[in-house]
Amino acid sequence: MNHGQGIVLNCTTENPQRQPGALIVFPCTKCGLCCKNLDKSSVYSYLNRGDGTCVNFDSESNLCKIYEDRPLICRIDAYHEQILSASMSRDEYIAANIQSCKDIQAAEELSISLINQEGS
Numbered sequence: 218m219n220h221g222q223g224i225v226l227n228c229t230t231e232n233p234q235r236q237p238g239a240l241i242v243f244p245c246t247k248c249g250l251c252c253k254n255l256d257k258s259s260v261y262s263y264l265n266r267g268d269g270t271c272v273n274f275d276s277e278s279n280l281c282k283i284y285e286d287r288p289l290i291c292r293i294d295a296y297h298e299q300i301l302s303a304s305m306s307r308d309e310y311i312a313a314n315i316q317s318c319k320d321i322q323a324a325e326e327l328s329i330s331l332i333n334q335e336g337s
């Protein structure tokens with residue numbers, strides 16, 4: 218997600234293990250929530266199918282249908298290298314993505330909890 222500070226969070230990194238020297242590795246759980254919350258950032262609007270979910274998201278597998286060819290904004294390492302490396306370190310960027318991921322997951326858990334309360 219982009220939270221107005223040039224922070225983009227999306228799906229998995231190409232290979233989280235490929236930078237063994239990195240201080241932080243993005244711990245993607247493949248929950249798919251970042252691809253289902255595109256309405257939180259205008260940079261993803263062209264991918265939004267209308268309900269916040271990406272047009273390329275496969276709801277059955279919970280994965281990206283175009284993963285190998287996904288846009289730059291969906292590639293954590295490439296996006297940092299090409300767009301943000303002059304303004305923030307990779308570790309800062311990964312840390313910001315981790316925090317955004319936690320925020321999205323917490324909001325989802327709260328939403329599910331409220332729905333369950335309404336149903337009981």
Ligand code: SF4
Nearest residue numbers: 228252271274281291
């Ligand atoms: S293109 Fe793929 S990685 Fe990017 S938001 Fe859509 S489903 Fe997620």
